[in-house]
Amino acid sequence: MTAQQVRVVAPGASSFAAELTAALEGAPTGDCVVYVCGDVGAAVAGALDALDTDEWDRRAEQVLRDALTALQDAHRVLSAQGGRVVVVAPTVGIPGAPGLVPFVTAVEGVRAMVKSAARQWGAADIAVNAVLVPIELLVPATAGTTAYLPPPALGRPPTVVDVAAAVAAFADPARDGVTGATVVVDGGSVMAP
Amino acid sequence: MNAVELSGRTVIVTGGAAGVGRGIALACGDAGAHVVVASRRENGVEVVDEITARGGAASWSQCDVADGDSVAATVAHAVERTSGLHAVVHNATSNRSSEPHRLEDVSIDVFDEHAAVSLRGAYHCACAARDALEASHGTLLVMTSPAGIEGSATLPMYATMKGALRGFAKSLAREWAPFGITVNVVSPLAFSPAMANAIVEDPALEGRLNQRVPLGRVGDPETDVGRGVAFLVSADARYITGQTLAVDGGHFMSI
Secondary structure (H helix, E strand, O other): OOOOOEEEEOOOOOOHHHHHHHHHOOOOOOOEEEEEOOOOOOOOOOOHHHOOHHHHHHHHHHHHHHHHHHHHHHHHHHOOOOEEEEEEEEHHHOOOOOOOHHHHHHHHHHHHHHHHHHHHHHHHOEEEEEEEEOHHHHOHHHOOOOOOOOOOOOOOOOOHHHHHHHHHHHHOOOOOOOOOOEEEOOOOOOOOO | OOOOOOOOOEEEEEOOOOHHHHHHHHHHHHOOOEEEEEEOOOOHHHHHHHHHHOOOEEEEEEOOOOOHHHHHHHHHHHHHHOOOOOEEEEOOOOOOOOOOOOHHHOOHHHHHHHHHHHHHHHHHHHHHHHHHHHHHOOEEEEEOOHHHHHOOOOOHHHHHHHHHHHHHHHHHHHHHHHHOOEEEEEEEOEOOHHHHHHHHHOOOHHHHHHHHOOOOOOEOHHHHHHHHHHHHOOHHHOOOOOOEEEEOOOOOOOO
């Protein structure tokens, strides 16, 4: 990776990844890899006990394999000079989501992976953080699956521009000293840590 | 005397032959449960013998949680031998769990070894036990760790699995609540065979650990962690679901 470059990696993601890439244009970033955990083929509603083993693997374990591979690739390109990794994932890992057990299993695994990467890669000047957003922003087909959550305190759901601002803050080389953190960009719905 | 009452209840403990799993099995047996000690190796029989020697009821079921048919057979064993199934404690983890590693070096094969036991095992336990737990308004319990909440500098795959299990439990708690099934998580700090080996290698480790725990000691798998689990699988915990209970002497207070 050359200097001052942002790469957005998003296996199976909806149009969100492209919109995020566009929204990040012109932001003052150093070398940064953005990983979007929003695989539309995995965030599919269904009762856990109705899934066969292949579906479990596709919706849970494959999401984790993809994240592992993406973080390892990020380490490979950033390890020489340091840089930033920002993982964008849905908020549903914090409160849980009925009907999405395998995918949420993966999401919380990815968050723990992010924190472990932050602990291991800090010495190489690689900061790793997470930005959580409403799941329907990443996977529009899941709209309505989180109706049990409180409405956003700010009165509106976030836009891709709101998310890009948080990603850019983590990617900004002028802002140092934050790693292993999670920021929730959902307008004030999920407020637990 | 046991404050927790598990008479008439049947509890499956995966990975119940050693360490924390053995402690959970013994505590549930002391509280009156019929304990199904589920383990891959036959050493689970030794725990059954311990429970029955104390006057409790227990049986061993050979179980590889990575194999759905094997888990289904263990659930069938529990239901056929007793009055039903009231709790499953998924405690088993990969044999590689305590091997330090770097995240950037983890192969997909190693990932799969971890996931097969921790995650696919949880999926298999849930699917196999669902009908029996609905019939009893029972509970599913999974084991996590501070590593799953705050990450780990030495065991990133273990941390990933333990974090994932919290997402699994919180989501399944919501999904199964309408059926009267609760799902919770326990985060223990207790002596295990791996910790005992580490202390043999580094005798000062125990003192350092004790200093970091507000209650001043590492927990006992049976009398500390096991009794906490026994409460969560009892009828008295029927209004608790989707929660993580840290049974760790106050070691981790950031949930």
